[in-house]
Each structure stands twice: as structure tokens, then as C-alpha cells.
Amino acid sequence: MLEGLILGALNHLLEQAAWARRQLSGFAGRRARFEMPPWKLAFRVDEQGRLAPADDQAVDVTVVLPAGTPLVALQGMDRAMAAAHVTGNAEFATALSFVLKNLRWDAEEDLSKLVGDIAAHRMVGVSARLTLWQKQAARDFAENVAEYLGEEADLLVRARDLSTFRAELAEFSRRVELLEARVGALR
Numbered sequence: 001m002l003e004g005l006i007l008g009a010l011n012h013l014l015e016q017a018a019w020a021r022r023q024l025s026g027f028a029g030r031r032a033r034f035e036m037p038p039w040k041l042a043f044r045v046d047e048q049g050r051l052a053p054a055d056d057q058a059v060d061v062t063v064v065l066p067a068g069t070p071l072v073a074l075q076g077m078d079r080a081m082a083a084a085h086v087t088g089n090a091e092f093a094t095a096l097s098f099v100l101k102n103l104r105w106d107a108e109e110d111l112s113k114l115v116g117d118i119a120a121h122r123m124v125g126v127s128a129r130l131t132l133w134q135k136q137a138a139r140d141f142a143e144n145v146a147e148y149l150g151e152e153a154d155l156l157v158r159a160r161d162l163s164t165f166r167a168e169l170a171e172f173s174r175r176v177e178l179l180e181a182r183v184g185a186l187r
Contacts, residue, residue, distance in 0.1 A: 003041050003053060011050050013103045020099045021049030030092050031058065036065040061088035061096060 014021050024045045033042040033056045042056035064085040066072075072080045081101065086093050107127075111120035150156040157165075 002039070006041060007043055007051050007053060010103070013105055014050055016106045016109060017103055020103055023049065023095055023099055024051075025049035027092050027095060030060045030089070032061040032063070032088075032092070032096060033059045034063045034065065036069055037067055059088065061086065061093045063093070 014024070025048060027045045028047045028049075029044065031042065031044045031054050033040060040056055042054045042059060043051045044054040046052050064087075065080070066083050069080050069083065072083065078101070081097065086097075108120045108124040111123055114120075115123070146156065150158050
């Protein structure tokens, strides 16, 4: 059941992205399997570049993901895919990875079918501004916490101070070596 939902969602995204279907249609008949214990998803690419259920025998590409992938995926697909172990046909794996990384949901298109074009456009615009505001608020919060820990609580060292300390330590080390050389010459 879960496999059907995932393939349905991916095919919906593929319907909105003709470029992705064209990319995958060149691999018609190829099979792939994603494993994230205890879950497995096996599929094949059809002639139109869509994904169809398949048995997980004789696959061309296997992608094994660590169990923590859903949490890492919240930080971005690149982070999630960095931990993946991929085996099989490199060309198919590369194309599949490119398509999955770059597929985007056209929410405005789907919303327009429910509420109309203008309302959908406004809703997506408000959502985008809200998302931007949340990211900015999170960034500001992180900067404020870092400033507090570095300036007020003296728990963090600023990069500039660390760089100065490193330079002073290198100079001190150079002087100790010179002094050792002079002491060695006096013996």
C-alpha cells in the first residue's frame, strides 16, 4: 500500500515535469530498488518515463538508505542522498538521482484546479513569503544565539580571535625553536 502511494506521488510529480519523463523514458524497462530497512520499494520505468511497480528481483540499480534518512531529508535531498549506497548501472543511477533531486511539486497548478488560478497564485505567494520569513527568523535566531554564546557568555570563540591566537601561537613556536637553536649552539 505504501509503495502504491509513493509511486503515485512520484508519478504525479513526473506528470508535471515533461523534462523528467523524457530523461527517464530512455531507460524504459529498467528496474530499481530503494531499501531503507525494513522498507523496500521496487519499480520499473515505463515507455512514457513513469514509474510502475515491479518485483525486486534482477534490478539494474539498488539504493540503500540508512534508517535515519527521513530525518536527514528534512535538511535537503542532497544530505539524504549523500549517505546512500548505490550499486548497479551507473548511467541509470545518475539519471534517476538527477530526476529525483530536481523534481518539484507545482502546488499552484494543483491548487488552481480546486480554487481557481488567481486564488491559487495568491495562496502560493503567501506560502512562499511565509516560508522565507520562517527561514529568515531561524537564521536570525541562530545568529543571536551564536552572538550571545560568543560575546555575552564567552562560551564560543570568534573566528577572528581564533585566527589571531593561531598566529600568535605560531610566532611563539618559531621563537622557541630559535631559542632552542641558540641554547644548542652554546653547548
